[in-house]
Amino acid sequence: MENKSNEATPLRPEGSRIIDAPLVKMDLNEFIEQIKSEATWKDSDRNSVTIFKSETMRIVLMGLHEHAELKSHKANGVISVQVIAGKINFVVGEESLLLEKGQMVALHENILHHVIAVEESFFLLTLAMNKK
Template identity: 75%
Template sequence: MENKSNDATPQRPEGERILNAPLVEMDLNAFINQLKNEPTWKEGDRNSVTIFKSDTMRIVLLGLHENAELKSHKANGVISVQVIEGEVVFTVDEHASFLKKGQMVALHENIFHSVKAVKESFFLLTLAMSNK
């Protein structure tokens, strides 16, 4: 397997973050600090960074300011949402799951859902791509 890194972007000009390799080490605290120090976080209601990306799985660290919301949407694979800091409301249809640090949910593909931060929150979104 060839190691894959991200390209430099205006948001993250340093580039060279390993996204896929036989072993990818991820320091979530360092990524949270990075997100909090970027203009997107300071000027907007959210920020995110992809920390692993392969043909079959993607892991994204997302941060939401208090009351920020990811409006109803669906994913093309099975997902999990694991709260690292804060508290979010994960809603599917009429069911709302209140998730705090250390709690998570899993959801099958193509189910509409939304996420709203009750307070400043950071969570891991893991997407397992569908083989269909």
């Protein structure tokens, strides 16, 4: 397996962060600080960073300001959402789950859901995709 790094972008011009390799170490506290230091966090209601990306799995650390909302959407794979800090409402249909630090939820693919931050929150979104 070849190590893969992220491509440099205007938001993260340094590039070179390993996002796929046989072993990838991820420092969530460091990524939270990075998210909070970027202009996107200061200028909008959210920011995120992809911390792992392979052919079959993606892990994204998402930060939401208090009351920020991820509008209704579907994922094209099974997902898990694990709260690292704060509190979120994870809503599927009429059911709303309050998730706090240390709690998580899993959801099968193609199920409409949305997320509302009760307070400033950070969570790991893991997406497992079918290999084609």
